Amino acid sequence: MKLLIANGHLIDPAANENTGMSVLIEDGLVTAWVKPGEDAPEDCEIFDAAGLLVAPGFVDMHVHLREPGHEHKETIASGCAAAVAGGWTSVCPMPNTSPVNDNAAITRYMIEQARIAGFANVFPIGAITKSSDGSELAEMGEMKAAGAVAVSDDGRPVPNAGIMRRAMQYARDFDLPVIDHCEDKSLSTGGVMHEGRMSLLLGLKGMPALAEDVDVVRDILLAQETGAKVHIAHVSTKGAVEAVRRAKNEGINVTCEVTPHHFTLTDSVVEGYDTNTKMAPPLRSKEHREAILEGLRDGTIDAIATDHAPHHADEKALEYDRAPFGITGLETAVGLAFDELIQKGIVDLARLVALCSTNPARILGLTGRGTLAPGSIADVTIIDPNLTWEYRNAESRSKSRNSPFDGWTFHGAPVATIVGGRLVYRRSLEN
Amino acid sequence: MTKPFRRRDLLGIRNLSPAEINGILDTAETFTEISNREVKKVPALRGKTVINLFFEASTRTRTSFELAAKRLSADAVNISVSSSSVSKGETLLDTALNLDAMAPDCIVVRHSSAGVPHQLAKVSRAAIVNAGDGANEHPTQALLDAMTIREHKKEFDGLEVAIVGDILHSRVARSNIHLLTKLGAKVRVAGPGTLVPKEFQQFVSANLAVCSNVEDAIREADVVMILRIQRERQDSAYFPTLREYSIHYGLTNQRLNLAKKDAIVLHPGPMNRGIEIASNVADSSRSLILDQVKYGVAVRMAVLYLATGGKALNQ
Numbered sequence: 001m002k003l004l005i006a007n008g009h010l011i012d013p014a015a016n017e018n019t020g021m022s023v024l025i026e027d028g029l030v031t032a033w034v035k036p037g038e039d040a041p042e043d044c045e046i047f048d049a050a051g052l053l054v055a056p057g058f059v060d061m062h063v064h065l066r067e068p069g070h071e072h073k074e075t076i077a078s079g080c081a082a083a084v085a086g087g088w089t090s091v092c093p094m095p096n097t098s099p100v101n102d103n104a105a106i107t108r109y110m111i112e113q114a115r116i117a118g119f120a121n122v123f124p125i126g127a128i129t130k131s132s133d134g135s136e137l138a139e140m141g142e143m144k145a146a147g148a149v150a151v152s153d154d155g156r157p158v159p160n161a162g163i164m165r166r167a168m169q170y171a172r173d174f175d176l177p178v179i180d181h182c183e184d185k186s187l188s189t190g191g192v193m194h195e196g197r198m199s200l201l202l203g204l205k206g207m208p209a210l211a212e213d214v215d216v217v218r219d220i221l222l223a224q225e226t227g228a229k230v231h232i233a234h235v236s237t238k239g240a241v242e243a244v245r246r247a248k249n250e251g252i253n254v255t256c257e258v259t260p261h262h263f264t265l266t267d268s269v270v271e272g273y274d275t276n277t278k279m280a281p282p283l284r285s286k287e288h289r290e291a292i293l294e295g296l297r298d299g300t301i302d303a304i305a306t307d308h309a310p311h312h313a314d315e316k317a318l319e320y321d322r323a324p325f326g327i328t329g330l331e332t333a334v335g336l337a338f339d340e341l342i343q344k345g346i347v348d349l350a351r352l353v354a355l356c357s358t359n360p361a362r363i364l365g366l367t368g369r370g371t372l373a374p375g376s377i378a379d380v381t382i383i384d385p386n387l388t389w390e391y392r393n394a395e396s397r398s399k400s401r402n403s404p405f406d407g408w409t410f411h412g413a414p415v416a417t418i419v420g421g422r423l424v425y426r427r428s429l430e431n
Numbered sequence: 432m433t434k435p436f437r438r439r440d441l442l443g444i445r446n447l448s449p450a451e452i453n454g455i456l457d458t459a460e461t462f463t464e465i466s467n468r469e470v471k472k473v474p475a476l477r478g479k480t481v482i483n484l485f486f487e488a489s490t491r492t493r494t495s496f497e498l499a500a501k502r503l504s505a506d507a508v509n510i511s512v513s514s515s516s517v518s519k520g521e522t523l524l525d526t527a528l529n530l531d532a533m534a535p536d537c538i539v540v541r542h543s544s545a546g547v548p549h550q551l552a553k554v555s556r557a558a559i560v561n562a563g564d565g566a567n568e569h570p571t572q573a574l575l576d577a578m579t580i581r582e583h584k585k586e587f588d589g590l591e592v593a594i595v596g597d598i599l600h601s602r603v604a605r606s607n608i609h610l611l612t613k614l615g616a617k618v619r620v621a622g623p624g625t626l627v628p629k630e631f632q633q634f635v636s637a638n639l640a641v642c643s644n645v646e647d648a649i650r651e652a653d654v655v656m657i658l659r660i661q662r663e664r665q666d667s668a669y670f671p672t673l674r675e676y677s678i679h680y681g682l683t684n685q686r687l688n689l690a691k692k693d694a695i696v697l698h699p700g701p702m703n704r705g706i707e708i709a710s711n712v713a714d715s716s717r718s719l720i721l722d723q724v725k726y727g728v729a730v731r732m733a734v735l736y737l738a739t740g741g742k743a744l745n746q
Contacts, residue, residue, distance in 0.1 A: 197633045201445070203545035203567025203602060273546030317524040319544035321565070 008049025014371035025378040028421035057089025057379025059360040062305035069098025074310040077117035082397040084425040086330040087414030089379035090121040094154040102127035102138035104146035123149040152179035168228035177229040182215035194282040198267040213239030232256040236281035238291035245300040257303040260336035275323035276404040310400030338412025380418040387413040439558040443568035444609040459733035476505035479536040486542040499731035531555040558738040573606035578726035587614035593648040596658030612638040621648035625669040652690040
């Protein structure tokens with residue numbers, strides 16, 4: 001079966017293409033580009049993308065799908081349904097499931113559940129240490145063979161520099177990126193928001209920016225020494241952005257991502273004690289957000305990732321101190337990126353596609369993805385850059401509702417998502 | 432002329448205007464004499480229900496709120512939730528909704544987590560009064576401190592107030608800083624650097640100074656407010672020992688002599704005698720600690736009266 005995504009505006013930074021171009025898909029692969037005015041091939045279904053942006057499928061390299069173990073928050077099926085509605089064709093679930101994804105059996109289970117669900121591709125991230133408890137290395141080679149694309153202990157970052165050094169030395173042999181949630185917990189324990197004027201005003205215990213900075217600097221030194229691929233998850237501080245910028249200038253193999261909530265919000269929204277403003281790393285103050293925007297502008301930041309972290313409503317209906325960290329993010333990322341980055345001139349469309357697709361696919365080594373060049377896998381994100389829409393938690397495809405963006409109006413929306421040549425999401429006209 | 436206390440809820444001092452603060456103080460003033468009567472009861476809140484919902488242990492604040500409600504003829508119910516619903520796994524929201532369904536007019540809430548009164552106020556029909564939330568605010572404490580200060584100093588404008596101790600973890604300090612600076616007093620805070628972060632300089636827009644030692648804060652002060660120091664802070668490495676704390680930060684007669692001759696001493700209680708305050712200072716005529724407790728009842732009567740629909744004086 002042939003499908004022609006016709007008359008759209010193709011943005012493919014990997015192929016250096018940013019123009020009107022139709023994309024022909026056959027048997028799950030991109031087989032040709034058709035110039036405007038040229039005839040469509042015969043026996044071909046047409047997807048009319050006039051007025052729409054056509055991009056290589058977006059890759060969210062940082063999500064939590066909660067399965068196995070926490071299916072009341074999210075399942076791989078519900079998370080992948082939310083992903084494709086948000087324009088993501090591939091998602092990378094962190095290993096903090098129950099049990100922890102620290103072995104090939106769990107990795108294979110996740111991929112199989114995603115295949116059955118049939119929405120987005122799932123590329124699991126394996127644990128760095130067994131049970132993510134920071135002591136013994138997990139079987140990275142086995143997990144890679146099963147389909148894992150990186151390793152991370154995410155929310156339980158490896159505190160011991162010696163173990164982290166060995167993890168990097170070992171991961172390098174398998175060409176596995178080591179993703180680190182940089183937080184020195186000796187500096188942040190007990191904190192529930194960014195430490196600064198707002199935390200003093202609200203009487204909440206702060207997590208200093210320093211807790212992130214010292215761990216980023218440690219990881220950069222370890223990356224330099226081991227030569228491993230190191231990726232800093234969700235940078236949120238000025239110090240972290242500056243450290244990564246310096247490291248890149250020195251040629252150290254380090255990359256980083258940012259979340260939509262960190263480039264959009266500051267800690268001022270914690271006023272009111274809405275637990276949907278609580279996540280780790282926390283929303284920072286204005287100067288940190290400005291540093292993030294500068295990092296996006298100058299290329300220091302490589303990727304946008306959501307850190308989609310669903311929690312059940314009952315778990316969030318608690319005291320601010322006791323509520324769990326994390327918010328959902330899969331369905332609001334593109335809207336936020338258009339309003340906060342494109343409309344405000346922080347990045348252009350080509351750079352946005354690089355941040356959401358080209359770069360994460362390259363960092364994770366996803367062969368045949370992150371581009372729509374002929375021969376590549378037909379994962380396609382189609383966006384209407386002019387659509388005005390409202391996000392409502394009640395209508396989310398996620399099982400959870402913990403987004404601070406409920407009721408926000410956005411300009412720019414994912415309208416169709418194609419995974420492996422199959423149309424898995426089409427925005428209906430009524431919403 | 433004072434303006435009406437517009438809000439039903441009293442969540443903190445931070446969002447009150449000076450006029451609203453004065454309105455509460457003036458109303459409290461009229462209630463003070465009720466506690467001196469032979470029959471200490473007026474019918475102002477007859478038929479109203481007040482729930483004292485205390486998630487954290489408290490003797491004086493809870494008793495003070497209970498007496499305030501009863502002296503206004505309200506029906507007062509005390510609930511200590513320190514363990515019950517939390518151990519049963521009930522969410523904060525459910526606890527609030529269940530109590531609210533019993534149609535109280537006012538819920539007085541104390542909790543060890545900041546923001547709980549604000550969270551309850553979003554879902555409850557009853558007026559919420561904050562009786563202390565974590566390290567955030569303790570508005571009735573600041574109001575009763577203000578009553579005490581006003582009784583002795585008349586004017587807040589230009590008054591110099593030193594607040595000494597664990598500012599970081601203190602809801603009393605936060606509410607007092609808001610109230611005093613809003614009314615024009617100049618506040619100086621001091622204590623160990625671990626407990627008085629330099630960021631406090633930006634806490635409010637004006638009239639606040641962070642001092643690097645206790646002496647600088649106390650010098651020429653009209654009011655010296657001493658905060659309780661918690662032993663747990665020693666365990667968390669905020670200072671080495673209580674002994675060293677008392678030597679460097681405790682209020683002794685010698686330190687108090689740096690203040691103005693007619694300076695008054697306040698402490699929100701309960702006191703650690705010999706640690707943050709020397710016993711002879713606590714018992715001296717300059718110490719107004721028991722006056723604070725006395726005014727506490729009048730302030731809480733005023734707050735309950737206004738929160739349940741009463742009109743502020745001069746409205």
